[in-house]
Amino acid sequence: MAEIKVPELAESITEGTIAQWLKQPGDTVEKGEFIVELETDKVNVEVISEEAGVVQELLFAEGDTVEVGQVIAVVGEGSGATKNPVEADPAESDAPVKNVEVAPATTAPVEKEESSSTDRTIASPAARKLAREKGIDLQAVSTVDPMGRVRVQDVSAHTAAPKQAPAAAPVAKTTSAPQEDDGRTTREKMSRRRQTIASRLLEVRQSTAMLTTFNEIDMTNVMALRTRKKDKFFDDSGVRLGFMSFFTKAVVAALKKYPYVNSQLDGDYIVKNNFYDIGIAVSTEGGLVVPIVRDADRKNFAEIEGNIGELAKKARDNKLSLSDMSGGSFTITNGGVFGSLMSTPILNGTQVGILGMHTIQKRPIAVGNEIEIRPMMYVALSYDHRVIDGKDSVGFLKTVKELLENPEDLLLNS
Template sequence: MATEIRVPTLGESVTEATIAQWFKKPGDAVSADEPLVELETDKVTVEVPAPAAGTLENIVVKEGDTVEVGALLGAILEGAAAAAPAPAKKEEAAPSSSDALKSAEPVSVVVPSAGESVTEAEVGEWFVKVGDAVKADDTLVELETDKAAQEVPSPVAGTVIEIAQATGSTVEPGNLLCKIAPGEGAAVSTPAPAAAAAAPAQPAASSPAPSTSMPPAPSASKMLAEKGLSPDQVAGSGKRGQVLKGDVIAAVASGISAAPAAQAAPVVARAPSSPEDEVREERVRMTKLRQTIARRLKDAQNTAAMLTTYNEVDMKPVMDLRKQYKDIFEKKHGVKLGFMGFFTKAVTHALKEIPAVNAEIDGTDIIYKNYAHIGVAVGTDKGLVVPIVRDADQMSIAEIEKEIGNLGRKARDGKLGMADMQGGTFTISNGGVYGSLMSSPILNAPQSGILGMHKIQERPVAMNGQVVIRPMMYLALSYDHRIVDGKEAVTFLVRVKESLEDPQRLVLDL
C-alpha cells in the first residue's frame, strides 16, 4: 500500500514553501518519522518526516520547486523497507531477546514543528529515563519555546533505549529527542553514549552565530541583494545556520551594527555573597518563555513612545446586571457571566470609534485593522501568555465568555498553540484578580494599546451633590503616542467607561 507525502501546515499566513533538499531518493528504505525532505519558507525551514516505514516509491517535486500547503510531494510503499527475516527452522532454538530487539526497529522521537516563526526550543523536564517502559501517548519530555511549553507524547508503546538531548539543550524541529524500542521487554542500550552525544550539542546550539556552508534561502538572497548586505553580516536561524528572510528583516531593523548589541540589557556584575548566604541561595534556569517575556516587554519600552492615561468606572450597573441575570445566563449558555465579556465588548465598541488604538506602525506606514482580535492576558505558573479572542467585535457577550473560558483552560493546561496567541490587535490585562488597585500596563508590541483592569473597591464618591459609597475600579490605558494622540486615548477610555456605567449602550450598539 502506498502512503502519500504531502506538505504540512506551515503556520499562520504561510501558504507555500520551496523544496530545499531531499534527504532520500526513490528506492531508498525509510523509517517512520525519518526526515525525508526539507521545506523552506520566508520564516523557517521545516523537515517533513516519513508518515510510514517502507520504500520511497517516487518524488513528485524536485529541489527548488515552490509548493503549496497540502501539495503532493511523493509516496512511500509501505512494508518494503526491509524484507521479512527467514522463518527459523523448527529444530533451531527460539530467537534470543537481542535478536528480537534487532528485528524491532527503534522508533525515533523528533522535535515537532512548533508553528510559524518558531525555529528552536529548549529541552525542559524529561518525564522518563533510559530503561523506562512507556505507553502510547505517554508524555516523554516538555519543550519550551519563546511562546509556550509543549509536551511531546510517545508515538508507540515500548521501552526508552536512548535519550539524545539533555535538559537545557537547544533543539530545532526534526532533531532527535529519544529512541523507543516498540513492544515489551526490549533491551536497553547503555545511556552513556546518549549523554555524551547530548553534552556537546548544548554549547554548539548556544553559539550566537555559527559559521555555515549553507547558502542563504532564495527569499533571503533576494532581500540581501536589495539591501546591499552580505550573508556574513546576518546570523542565520535556519537549519545548519542558514540565513532566512526573517533573519534579514530582523538584521535590517536592528541596523546591523554593534549598537544594538550595546543597547541590550547590560550585564550587571553580581555582588558576591558571603559563604553563609550562598548555601541559602537557589539558582534556577530561566525558561525561554520567561526570557521572551522579559525581552519583549523591554523592547516595547525602548521602541514605543508609551504613555498611560487613567480613569475610573462605577461598576454598580454591571454588577447589578450580573446579579439579576447570572443564573438565567449560565442556564442558557452553559458559561458563567463574568466581567471580561462586558469589558471586551466595551473595548470593541470604543475601537470602532477610535481606530488608531487598534492600529500598528510598520516602518513609515500605519496599518489600520478593520477587525478586533482581543488578547486576554492570562497568568500561568510558567509565565504570562496572551491568547487571542478572534473577531470579538462580531461576537456576543456569551460567545466571548465561552471563548475566554476555553482559552484560559488551555493556557493553564499548557495546551495553547501558536495560532491561539498570534494576530492580536489590542490587549486587556486584569491585574485586579490579584488585588492590584492601580498599575501602568506595558504595551504588547506591535499593538498600540492595552487596557489595564484593577480591583473593584468600595469608595466614597460624589454623585448628584451627595457622597455615596460605590464599587469603583481604576482603568488604565497605555498607548503608543507615536500613533495615538492624547485626545484619542482619553476619548477611548471615556467610551469604555460610558459603556460599563450604562450597559444598555452595549446592547443598543451606541
Template sequence: MSTEVRVPTLGESVSEATVATWFKKPGDKVEADEMLCELETDKVTVEVPSPAAGTMGDIVAPEGETVGVDALLATIEEGSGAKSKDEKPAKEEKSEAKPEPKDGKQTEKASGGGGGSIDVMVPTLGESVSEATVSTWFKKAGDTVEADEMLCELETDKVSVEVPSPGAGTLSEILANEGDTVQAGGKLAVLSSGSDSGVEQAKDDAPADGDQYQQPKAGGGKDVEDAPSAKKAMAEAGLSADQVTGTGKDGRIMKEDVAKAAKDGGAKAEAPAPAAPKRAPSPASDADREERVKMTRLRQTIAKRLKDSQNTAAMLTTYNEVDMTEVMALRNEYKDEFLKKHGVKLGFMSFFTKACVHALKEVPEVNAEIDGTEIVYKNFVHMGIATGTPTGLVVPVIRDADAMGFAAIEKAIAEKGAKARDGKLSMEEMQGGTFTISNGGVYGSLMSSPILNPPQSGILGMHKIQDRPMAIKGEVVIRPMMYLALSYDHRIVDGKGAVTFLVRVKEALEDPRRLLMDL
C-alpha cells in the same frame, strides 16, 4: 513501511524545544492522533500526536534532548508490537558489537575492567545559541549515577536543556557550578567509572520488553526519569522526589504533582526549624541572612522585552474611572439564567471585551501597529487577555472577538484560562493579538500603568472595584468605582484618540444598553 514523527511548528519566534516526556516506548501499539510525547519551550508545552496507527519504532530524540522545528523524533512502524519487541534484543546485540562513537569511552571502560573517567560536556544548544547558564545540579560530587540519569539543567534565553549522564559511575568533580555561564561544547563535570562498570553492563543487558519501565520508584536509583519541568519545579520549591507523588506514566513526577505537593505543605513538613534570631545583629550578619539568586534566562528575556517595549514605543498612559453600578446590576439579574443556558458564568471580562471592541471601531489607531514606516490597521479584533499562572504572566488571544457574543467570549476566556494554568497553551494561541486587557484588580490593584505588549499599540488596565463617595446630581452617594488605565503608543495614537477611546469604554460600561444600540 514506517511513518516519521517530526517536531511541529512551535511559533514565529521559537525555533527549538526540549523533549520533556515520552508517553510511549519502542514496541508499544499506538493509534492515530494518540499523544506520543511532550515538548517544552520557554513559553508553552506542546504535545505531539501520532501521525498514523501502528507500532512505536525507534525513538530518535530521547527525553532531555533539544530539537529544532521539523526535526525527526521517532518512527511509527506498521504491524503489531510483537515483532518490534522480538527484534529489539537483536538491535541491542548489534549495538554492543558496534557501538556508536559517542559511547566509545563507556565501552572501553566496560571491557577494560580497569575503570576510567568520562567528561560531561555541554550539549548542542541550538543554531543561534552559543552559551547557557547552569541553573540546577541534581547531583553533587561523590554521588553515584546511572547512565542517562539527569545530572544538571542548563538555561538559555529560549529553552531549558537537561544534561543526562553519559555513563554509569561516580560524579567525581563538578567544573561548572550553579550560576556559571558555559559555552556550547564546554566541560561541565567529570564522571569516574571506577569499578561500577558492571552496573552499566547490567543495564545494557536489561530485557527489551519494557520491564525496566514498570519498576516502582525507590530511593535515588529509580529507573523512570521525572519530567524536566517537574525537576526544575522541585528544585525551586525545595522539595525532594520522596515528598512528591507522581501521577504520570509508571509513577513519573509531573509539574502538576510538584505544585500539588507544595500546596499541601510538603516543603513545610521537611523544612528545618528557623534559627533563633540574634539579639543584636550586626551589618555583617544581615548579609549572611540575604539570599542572592541569579535570574533565570527566561526572566532575563522577559525583563529585556519589557524594557525594549518602553524604549521602542513612545508609551503614555491616560486614566479615567467607571461607575460599575449598571454592569453589576445587569450581571446579578441574569447570571443564574446565563449559567443555566450557556453553561458558563457571566463575568465582567465579557463586558469589558465588548466595550473595548466598541471603542476600537471608533478609534482604529489603538488597534493598529507600526511596521517600519507604515501603519497597519487591523480590520478585526484579536483580543489578548493577560492571565496569571504559577510560572508567570501569559497572554492568550481570543480571535475575532468583535464577531462574538457574551456567551462565546466567556467560554473562550474560561477555556484559555484553564489551558494557561495547566501550561497547555500553544504558540498559536498566544500570537496575533491586536489589543490587550490586563485585570490587575483580581489581585487588589487600585491603580497601575500597564506596559504595552509589542507590537500592539494599546493595552487597557482594569483595577479593583471599590465603594467610594461620588457626587451624583448634587448629592453624595456611595458607588462601586473602578479606575481604568489605557497605555498607548503615542507615535500613532494621539492624546485625543486615547482619551476618546477610554471615554467610550466608560460610557458603554455605565450604560450597557449603548452596546446594543451601537452608540
C-alpha cells in the same frame, strides 16, 4: 534509522528547551507516539516520532536549548523496552524485556544521572517542570493522588513546607546558590518562558513611545445589571456572567470608533486591523500568557464568557496551543483580581494599545450636588504615542467608561 527533528513551531519561535524526554535509549517507540516535550516561549509542545523502532540515541539533555530543524534524537529498527518507566502499566511490569544493543550517546550518561531519581515517579509534565526549576527530587514529594501521581499542587506544597533540618546538606542540591551564601539566599534559574517575558517587556519599553492615560468607572449600573441577570444568564447559557464580557464588548465598540488603537506598526506603515481579536491576559504558574478571543465583535456575551473560561482553564492546565495565542489586535489585563488599585500595563508584542482593569473599591463620589459611596474602578490605557495621539487615547478610554456606566448601550453596539 530515523532522525527526530525539532518541528516548525510558529513564525516567531525559532528555538525551544528540552523540558522532558518521554522515551529513553532502548525504549520502543511507535509511529506517532510522543518522544519529547519541548518548552517554547509560549507553550509546551510534544514532538512525535515519524517512525516506529527503538530509541538509539538522545543528542540533548533536559534543559538544553535546541533550534527548529535540529536533530535531537535517533530512532533505529528493532524492538526494546515496551514502555518508559514513567508510563509503565502495572499489569505489564513483569513482562520480559529484550536486550538491545544501543548506540553510544555522549549525553546518555548525563541523562541517566539526572533522571534516575525522578523517572520512577509518576508525575505530570507541569509538575516535572516545576520540580526541575526548583531543584526538587520528585521522590521526596508527597501526593494525595490515589494513583500516586505527583501534581503541580503537590510540588508547590512541598516547596512551602518547613524544612526539617536547617543544617542539612540537601540545601546545596536544591539550589545553585554559592557555598558562601550560607543558606540565606536561594538562586533559581528563570524558566525559558520567564526569560522571554522579561526580554520582550524590556524590548517594548525600549522600542516604543509608551504612555498611559487613566480614568475611573462607576461600576454601579453594570454590577446591578449583572446581579439581576446572572441567574437567568447561567440557566440559558450554562456559563457565568462576569465583568470580562462587558469590558470586551466595550473595548470592541471603542476600537471601532478609534481604529488606530486597533492597529500596529510595520516599518513606515500603520496597519489598521479590520478584525477584533482580543487578548485576555491570564496568570499561570509559568508566567503571564495572553490567549485570544477571536472575532469578539461577532460573539454575544455568553460566547465571550465561554471562550474566556475555556482559554483560562487551558492556560492553567498548560494545554494552550500556539494557535490560541497567535495574533491578537488588542489586549485586556485585569490586575484587579489580585487587588491592584492602579498600575501601568505594558504593551503586548506589536500591539499599540492595552487596557488595564483594577480592583473595584467603594469611594465617596460627587453625584450632582450630593456625595455618595459608589463602587469605582480605575482603568488604564497604555498606548504607543507614535501611532496614537492623546485625543484618540483619551477618547477611547472615555468611550469605554461611558458604555460601562450605561451597560444597556452595549447592546446597541454589539
